[in-house]
Amino acid sequence: MASPDNIVVIRDLTKRYSQGDIEVTALNRVSLNIATGEFLALMGPSGSGKSTLLHIIAGVDRPTSGECHVQGVDVARLNESQLADWRNQNIGFIFQTFNLIPVLTAAENVELPLLLTQLNRSQRRKQVAAALDLVGLSDRSHHLPRQLSGGQEQRVAIARALVTDPALIVADEPTGNLDSHSAQDVLTALQSLRRDAGKTIIMVTHDPKAAAFGTRQIHLEKGELS
Amino acid sequence: MTIPTFILKNALRNKRRAILSISSVAASLFLLVTLQVALRELTLPPESAGAELRVAVRNRISLTNPLPVRQRSLIEKIPGVAAITPFTWFGGKYKNEGGMTFAQFAIDPKALGTVFAEAKMDMTGYQTFVAKKDSCVIGKITADKYDLKVGDRFSLDSTVYPGSLTFEVAGIYSGTPDDRNMLFRQDYLDDSIGMPGYVGMWWLKVTSPEAMPGVIATVEKSFANSSAEVKAESERAFQLGFISMLGNIRMLVASISTVVVFTLVLVAASTMSMSIRERFRELAVLKALGFRRRELFAFILAESFGLSAAGAVLGIGTAYVLYTYGNISQMTHGILISFEVTPRIIGFAALVAALLGIVSAIAPSLAVTRMSVVQGLKTLD
Numbered sequence: 001m002a003s004p005d006n007i008v009v010i011r012d013l014t015k016r017y018s019q020g021d022i023e024v025t026a027l028n029r030v031s032l033n034i035a036t037g038e039f040l041a042l043m044g045p046s047g048s049g050k051s052t053l054l055h056i057i058a059g060v061d062r063p064t065s066g067e068c069h070v071q072g073v074d075v076a077r078l079n080e081s082q083l084a085d086w087r088n089q090n091i092g093f094i095f096q097t098f099n100l101i102p103v104l105t106a107a108e109n110v111e112l113p114l115l116l117t118q119l120n121r122s123q124r125r126k127q128v129a130a131a132l133d134l135v136g137l138s139d140r141s142h143h144l145p146r147q148l149s150g151g152q153e154q155r156v157a158i159a160r161a162l163v164t165d166p167a168l169i170v171a172d173e174p175t176g177n178l179d180s181h182s183a184q185d186v187l188t189a190l191q192s193l194r195r196d197a198g199k200t201i202i203m204v205t206h207d208p209k210a211a212a213f214g215t216r217q218i219h220l221e222k223g224e225l226s
Numbered sequence: 227m228t229i230p231t232f233i234l235k236n237a238l239r240n241k242r243r244a245i246l247s248i249s250s251v252a253a254s255l256f257l258l259v260t261l262q263v264a265l266r267e268l269t270l271p272p273e274s275a276g277a278e279l280r281v282a283v284r285n286r287i288s289l290t291n292p293l294p295v296r297q298r299s300l301i302e303k304i305p306g307v308a309a310i311t312p313f314t315w316f317g318g319k320y321k322n323e324g325g326m327t328f329a330q331f332a333i334d335p336k337a338l339g340t341v342f343a344e345a346k347m348d349m350t351g352y353q354t355f356v357a358k359k360d361s362c363v364i365g366k367i368t369a370d371k372y373d374l375k376v377g378d379r380f381s382l383d384s385t386v387y388p389g390s391l392t393f394e395v396a397g398i399y400s401g402t403p404d405d406r407n408m409l410f411r412q413d414y415l416d417d418s419i420g421m422p423g424y425v426g427m428w429w430l431k432v433t434s435p436e437a438m439p440g441v442i443a444t445v446e447k448s449f450a451n452s453s454a455e456v457k458a459e460s461e462r463a464f465q466l467g468f469i470s471m472l473g474n475i476r477m478l479v480a481s482i483s484t485v486v487v488f489t490l491v492l493v494a495a496s497t498m499s500m501s502i503r504e505r506f507r508e509l510a511v512l513k514a515l516g517f518r519r520r521e522l523f524a525f526i527l528a529e530s531f532g533l534s535a536a537g538a539v540l541g542i543g544t545a546y547v548l549y550t551y552g553n554i555s556q557m558t559h560g561i562l563i564s565f566e567v568t569p570r571i572i573g574f575a576a577l578v579a580a581l582l583g584i585v586s587a588i589a590p591s592l593a594v595t596r597m598s599v600v601q602g603l604k605t606l607d
């Protein structure tokens with residue numbers, strides 16, 4: 001079922017939320033393959049289930065039914081602490097609101113996920129420098145988030161997502177809070193991640209211009225792929 | 227960066243709050259240590275060297291009822307009794323001072339070498355005291371306070387006996403836990419304004435600690451059914467009995483301490499909850515990055531523990547330095563002589579601080595456990 005080229009294999013994935021009597025189907029029997037090295041743009045109107053799908057793939061949410069394999073691993077079968085380890089090793093997260101820790105410098109923010117690894121201090125430092133270099137922010141490593149522009153903050157977040165060298169990077173509207181110029185920088189950075197570092201990227205976006213940076217665009221509509 | 231520096235940066239991110247919460251822990255622990263030390267000083271008077279050999283004998287009805295002198299020869303004959311002295315409260319006021327700032331007792335002058343042997347004084351002073359009827363000896367604290375020297379004469383107005391008496395200072399003693407009393411001669415009192423034939427109470431010295439229970443029992447039995455029944459007890463028991471007259475201080479201090487600790491827990495717990503709640507989203511991000519629950523627990527615990535510990539070091543340390551190196555008897559105008567911060571009290575306060583660190587981490591830790599990443603990411607900054 002999982003071809004070696006497909007990093008993500010999704011079958012009949014359904015997610016329902018029930019609040020009292022009302023039941024919301026956020027995802028309805030979604031099936032999807034994502035090939036290694038793809039830059040997938042996931043589009044769709046608000047409330048169509050984009051974030052929900054992304055969260056399930058990234059192992060921070062669990063499906064109601066169906067399967068989601070990432071690199072051959074059935075994510076839903078892992079327990080909480082296995083999932084945490086798995087995320088640390090396999091997933092890079094990028095959020096709409098950057099979510100950097102305000103009291104840490106750019107370099108320290110990037111270093112955070114590495115604190116969970118076996119790397120020693122100098123190895124960590126080397127990897128942080130490489131990641132910041134990749135997003136073009138080597139000269140900002142000692143700045144605090146509030147001393148950076150929004151676009152720079154988001155690029156620091158990208159560096160944080162890629163510093164552990166994960167196979168899959170997920171980004172939920174990474175340009176949603178940015179002006180078009182900064183958005184361009186961020187999207188270019190993501191694009192080069194795919195091209196130069198061979199990462200697979202899943203990006204949720206509302207913006208067709210942003211989606212155009214991807215290698216493939218798919219649309220969700222009321223929890224179903226169209 | 228390392229995990230400890232990460233925790234430190236988080237703990238100090240809101241400097242004002244960190245300082246305020248450390249200060250409130252420090253102030254409360256300072257108060258707690260002070261209360262505990264005061265309680266100890268008041269309920270466990272410092273033991274003097276001769277205490278384990280001393281027995282107090284007083285009128286069974288109350289301390290203010292006198293005892294007849296004829297008891298003395300009977301007590302002296304009891305096996306195990308090494309020495310005896312009368313001990314009669316004079317209740318004198320020095321100059322026109324409002325309250326009584328030191329106590330005066332009439333004793334047998336030789337008792338200074340026997341019953342109260344731990345009071346150290348030079349030999350000439352002792353000889354003068356034994357030789358001159360109107361002489362007296364004064365504890366060093368009182369002598370210093372009123373600048374009294376050997377050879378000085380002064381008068382005291384008694385509030386117990388009619389009139390006043392004039393004394394000459396024969397010597398100044400030290401070496402007792404509380405060098406404040408003035409001691410003069412029972413025969414001087416009897417021959418002037420006193421009540422000959424009666425004394426306030428007796429102090430005995432027994433030959434060995436083992437002899438004490440027997441002496442106590444025999445003394446009480448000897449005067450049972452007489453016109454002046456007595457109560458005999460060890461010095462420790464006698465002093466504790468005195469303290470219970472002050473009301474239930476232990477109970478009072480214990481309840482104040484409980485309120486202090488309780489308030490402290492509430493303040494610390496709500497501060498900690500607040501500071502974690504503000505960071506909910508960040509904690510969700512950390513979870514997404516692969517930090518596990520137990521790591522987030524450890525962060526929260528370390529932070530709240532660290533704040534408590536800083537407050538503890540500050541509060542307990544200040545109390546320790548102040549009470550150990552400060553001059554307590556001067557600060558309290560002689561009400562308290564020593565104010566010792568014992569290891570036990572330090573341990574108790576440190577334990578309270580440690581529990582505080584743990585208890586105030588509970589609520590935020592539970593909240594973080596229950597939080598899912600998705601939920602946490604949705605909380606607004």
Ligand SMILES: Nc1ncnc2c1ncn2[C@@H]1O[C@H](COP(=O)(O)OP(=O)(O)OP(=O)(O)O)[C@@H](O)[C@H]1O
Binds near residue numbers: 025047049
């Ligand atoms: N915790 C929840 N409880 C109940 N319903 C939820 C919950 N989370 C999401 N939903 C519902 O699931 C549906 C999909 O939500 P989702 O966040 O995936 O949408 P989205 O496509 O990311 O929208 P947007 O573009 O606005 O971010 C929505 O109808 C939403 O109301």
Ligand SMILES: [Mg+2]
Binds near residue numbers: 050051052172
């Ligand atoms: Mg969304």
